Amino acid sequence: MTGGGSESRLRGRQIECETLDRLVAAVQAGNSSVLVLCGEAGIGKTALLEYARSSASSCRTARVAGVESEMELAFGGLHQLCAPFLDHLGHLPGPQRDALGTAFGLSAGPPPDRFLVGLAVLNLLADVAGKGPLVCLVDDAQWLDEVSAQTLAFVARRLLAEPIGLVLAVREPHLEHELTGLPRLDVGRLSDGDARALLDTVILGRLDERVRDRIVAEAQGNPLALLELPKGLTATEPAGALGRPGVRAPVGRIEQSFLRRVRSLPSETQRLLLVAAAEPVGDVTLVTRAAELLEIQWAAAAPAEAAGLITIGARVRFRHPLLRSAAYRVAAPQDRQDVHRALADATDARSDPDRWAWHLANATAGPDETVATELERSADRAQARGGVAAAAAFLERAAELTPDPARRGARALAAARAKYQARRLRRRARTAGRGRARLPRRSPTRPVQPAARSDRVRVQKCRRGPATAAQSREAPGAAGRRAGP
Ligand SMILES: Nc1ncnc2c1ncn2[C@@H]1O[C@H](COP(=O)(O)OP(=O)(O)O)[C@@H](O)[C@H]1O
């Protein structure tokens, strides 16, 4: 059991917490440090990021979380991370300032060079860290838009002796991710003892030992499974509610449990959950407005809140992303379309044209030239900001919705071109990450090392990223990286 603050809720995780403490200490001592936390859904990555945040309470922290949705907004994740620091933009060299301004859609200009954008983010963070240690926490990195993930990986590989910590959480099996090659900590199962102790915190009253053993066995040391699987139990049918015994992975069992719990809610509450699930950032104003349009009473949220499935503050937050996807999956296709239509109507098309077009597209079942044209415009905007993967996604959907065959063909071709270009850039970014960058790469000043090794936890270099060779290379000076490529 770990001591102190919010982390006191964590069972086990001594090695992980110590690793994060060392990372924070390194940053406080003026050194940069990077760590990628990898593990399955529910294993406790977000909880560890939360631990890192409390451990870094004397540092400035910045957070961003990727969100699972089909929508890809170029530089959306990076913009979210850098938003609190945009007043530092003026301190950047002109070309970098312009590149970042265009990437974030703050100013117009030619599509920015990715290298310059990466350099700009690096220098922006360094400028912020000049005033005091900075710890950036990136959750669900597997769902960041592609170009944000690439830029963050670029930054992570080039941090120098400045007080910046970067901790990223990524769900397996996304090992072929941009982050491959960075110092990594695999977050594994809880020990049997810790699993039982965690289970005890959610069991009220007595529980048959056999049922307890079975929950522990089926949860396979996954904390979310341990907290979630007993929820279906009743006094009369404790074992039956767990379903048939089997070898199904804990994540599958958690999903089943979430689906069951959503289905057991009143239908009005399910619809409200669907609205929140269909809105990628959980913007409460938008969700409220869309609910009004659908004539869903806001009071319908109460049963979901009471069951601990969502919390409503400035944002609507789901207990876990697996619950968000469950709330979306249980809905009938027509209900999803209606909800996206309401969200489109609730979105300001002028200030947020891409999100508007995306909701509109999801509200549309058959061919519709008006919607396809809007999607094409979104693709153009993404291209102009240098987000080819986002452009490809918009064009692909535009082609699907285009009634005229010739036009459909042209859009499909444009989508294929953008996809090809995105693939090329992805390859280039990965190759650069493997030591052939135009700037010498350097891994964190003091790569995080484990206090001890165990089967469950290990800090290691990702398999496919030969970071070790680059570590021995001398780091460029901060002035050096201000120079162009
Ligand atoms: N070591 C732990 N001890 C107690 N509870 C934990 C632990 N790790 C995670 N949890 C809880 O389990 C649930 C899932 O954890 P979370 O961090 O959201 O998983 P992930 O981000 O890997 O999907 C959360 O309610 C979290 O508070």
Ligand SMILES: [Mg+2]
């Ligand atoms: Mg998480």
